[in-house]
Amino acid sequence: MTGTVVLVESNTTGNGRELARAARRSGLSPLLLTTDASRYGYVREDGVPVRSADTANVDALLEAVHTVTDVAAVASTSEYYIDTAAALARKLGLPGPDPEAVRACRDKGQQRRSLAATGVPVPANARVHDPAEVARAWNALGGGPLVVKPVAGSGSVGVRLCHTAEEATEHARPLLAHAVNERGTAMPHGVLLEAYVDGPEFSVEAVAGQVVGVTAKHLGPHPGFVETGHDFPADGPPDVAEALRRTASEAVDALGLRDHLAHVELRLGAHGPVVIEVNPRLAGGCIPELVREALGVDLVAAALDQALGRTPRLAPSTEGAAAVRFLLAPGDGTVHAVEGLERARRMPGVRRADVTVGPHDRLRRHGDFRDRIGSVVTRADTPGSAARQAVGALDAIRVRLGQPGEEE
Incomplete structure (x- = not known):
């Protein structure tokens, strides 16, 4: 072709x-x-x-x-x-997805209304357009803790767990003042407040209505939601994985995206899976790399097949597990040295280890995906082994801040 x-x-x-x-x-x-x-x-x-x-x-x-x-x-x-x-x-x-379905899906408030209308479980939520509305929405949702986030975006940018109405109002104020995102394009007006679902987080990767697998997601400490790693496939009881797959498929169907790509993020709440958001695109965070390492399935090639109108090739050619752990910026300052990278690359199971910064680079913590300055990918026979190897290799890497001759 x-x-x-x-x-x-x-x-x-x-x-x-x-x-x-x-x-x-x-x-x-x-x-x-x-x-x-x-x-x-x-x-x-x-x-x-x-x-x-x-x-x-x-x-x-x-x-x-x-x-x-x-x-x-x-x-x-x-x-x-x-x-x-x-x-x-x-x-x-x-070929391609319905533009209106994609546009509606990208607006998180509209997405939640569509899912709730078809019975797909989502967090209780409210959309506000002015800081003065936050306290009323907070009370209507029964109080905190609530997650406050932009109605459109990715990479955990602007997402924060708030414990009081005052904290939520102060966080919402600058978000509501932004008319464009970090790429400079216009974004829908409004901020979403939603009930915090206290439970482990997962994502389901789907192509053309077929679930490829379930990913276990690891996040850093609150109040942010920085993704610090992923394990594929998720380790756990088969009935939990099946419930996650079923709920994700129902969400994709409800949004009119069954025949296309979907990266569905969920939390396992007290009463089962709850959809946090559906993204009509490839997963980020090295997840396609993990799927390729674990199953031999190339999600990027599948995305290309979708765009060409071809049937994606999704049959596994191997069986295993893979994990990624992200190196986070240790703080604000200037990079003095990167240590341990070659050692990490030689450790068992490591398929790739990279750091994207070097001496003299300036770092600043943002509380979102921009804090990630490196990653380690491992492959093993089981998810637990891959995860342990990734953590061990990441621990071998250290980014030191400060000018030459200075202490950290």
Whole structure:
């Protein structure tokens, strides 16, 4: 097969780069449409062609590709552009999810209403548009603790556990003042308050209505929700995994996304699984890498197949387990040294260990995905073994802050 795969922005690393590479392995040519090519180091390193366009505007995207006569697929791995990519695919008569279903899903408040209307369990929630509304919503939901978050976004940006109405109001105030996200695109107005579900967190990875597996998720300390690691497949009783799979499938069906990609995040509450959110895209956080290590299933290639209108190849070719643990910034300051990385790479089960910062780089803690400055991926026969190996390898790595000659 020949043709061009149009990428409407992407992740700046990880899935974005891998999707471009998957296109080339299939004999296709990737073309990245972006407002700012400088944010993508991989396009220079891999020689990916780029065109400048207003990627939040479908008409501008049509203009940018009007001379490309062999567009075979349109896709995006970025949360912020999956709805625009779907709209462009629809305009070009190419396969893709329903743009309206994707747009509705990205608005977390609208998503929860749709799920609740069909009986899919979601946290009790309320949407506010002004700081003065927070206290009323807090009382209506029965008091804290409540999770306060933007109605659109990813990577735990702006997500906080609040224990009082005053704390929730102060956290909501700057969120409500933001008209654009960190990519500079317009975002829906409002902040979501929702009941905190106290229980372990999981995600279910699904493609074309088929559940590929269940991931166990590890998070850092509150009040933030920084993901510090993942285990695939999740270790635990089969009936729990089945309940998670069933609830995730019901959520995907309810949102009109059964025939496409879905990364469904859930918590196991006192009465069973509760859907935290459905993302109509590939999972991030190295989860596709874990699935490939554990099962031999390539979720990135499956995403490309979906965009091309082909049947994804989801049959496992191996059986095992994989884990990732993320290295978090130790604090605010300047990196003096990175120690132990080569040792970590030589440890049992380690498939990859990387640190993305080096001496003289400045670090600042954000309380979201931006705190992750490295990762370790392991593979083993069982989830428990893979997890222990990942923790051990991560413990071998240390990022030291401070100027040369100074103590930390």
